[in-house]
Amino acid sequence: FELYLPVCGAPPGTRFTVGHLGQSLDACIATSAGDSCRVTGRENIRHLHRMRALSDAVIVGAETVAADDPKLTTRLVAGASPVRVVLDPGGRLGRHYRVFTDGAAETLLIRGGRAPGTGADGARHGQAEVLHVPAQERRLDLRALLRALGERGLRVHFVEGGGVTVSAFLRAGLLSRLQVAVAPVVIGSGRPGLQLPATEAMDECLRLRHRLFRMGGDILFDCETVEPATGRHPQVEPTGVQRIL
Numbered sequence: 001f002e003l004y005l006p007v008c009g010a011p012p013g014t015r016f017t018v019g020h021l022g023q024s025l026d027a028c029i030a031t032s033a034g035d036s037c038r039v040t041g042r043e044n045i046r047h048l049h050r051m052r053a054l055s056d057a058v059i060v061g062a063e064t065v066a067a068d069d070p071k072l073t074t075r076l077v078a079g080a081s082p083v084r085v086v087l088d089p090g091g092r093l094g095r096h097y098r099v100f101t102d103g104a105a106e107t108l109l110i111r112g113g114r115a116p117g118t119g120a121d122g123a124r125h126g127q128a129e130v131l132h133v134p135a136q137e138r139r140l141d142l143r144a145l146l147r148a149l150g151e152r153g154l155r156v157h158f159v160e161g162g163g164v165t166v167s168a169f170l171r172a173g174l175l176s177r178l179q180v181a182v183a184p185v186v187i188g189s190g191r192p193g194l195q196l197p198a199t200e201a202m203d204e205c206l207r208l209r210h211r212l213f214r215m216g217g218d219i220l221f222d223c224e225t226v227e228p229a230t231g232r233h234p235q236v237e238p239t240g241v242q243r244i245l
Helices: 042-054 062-068 142-151 163-171
Strands: 016-023 028-030 057-061 083-087 107-112 128-133 156-161 177-182 210-215 218-224
Touching: 016 028, 016 042, 016 163, 042 156, 042 210, 042 218, 057 062, 057 163, 062 083, 062 163, 128 142, 156 163
Parallel strands: 016 156, 016 177, 057 083, 057 156, 083 107, 107 128
Antiparallel strands: 177 218, 210 218
8 A cells, every 4th residue: 555555546637647756776777788677676566566557657768668669568467558758859760569560558669759649640669659758869758748747548557668768757847746666686787777967966866755565575665746834846956956855
């Protein structure tokens, strides 16, 4: 109840967005070659499937699809699979990936460069519908994206990866909660998880209220990303000045 009730209890008509990363003790989400399989254990993988089942949409970046070719369905738990939302502003992904071919769940491919929420041209990428949202230098306007998803009734979002995508949502102040699962493994010079602007002093860092949950050998940090006093989401400014929660 402690872990999942905040997701289930999101007020109707409001947006609730959860980001998740699974990482090593040295804060890597994959090896330098991009291998991210089995960073975390079975219990955390089952948690991912539960979060998918509780969400209207699961969101991943193009790099995650290219590296892992994930299904993003609820195979390990009861419950319907969410709408799969793949962010590919530069159009790098081919049609052969499973999310575009298996028909296991409704899929949206997000590309940049047109007016928010458009997609009325009926373009398809394999079995996925192409939806365009504003972008600048191949960076999607994530607020416009969430508005477009909300117009489709998709208000509970699970941002499952990878590190660049979760970091972008956190920087923009768009996460309701941040979940980081830490596994007892050391990768070395691998791919980093969260990537935020640099800070010079510890009192400028984003220090989050959190709860800990053991998942087999892994520890999940379930972090609040809303300021208690104002109810606002923190936005990490380019200067590196951040609110402490």
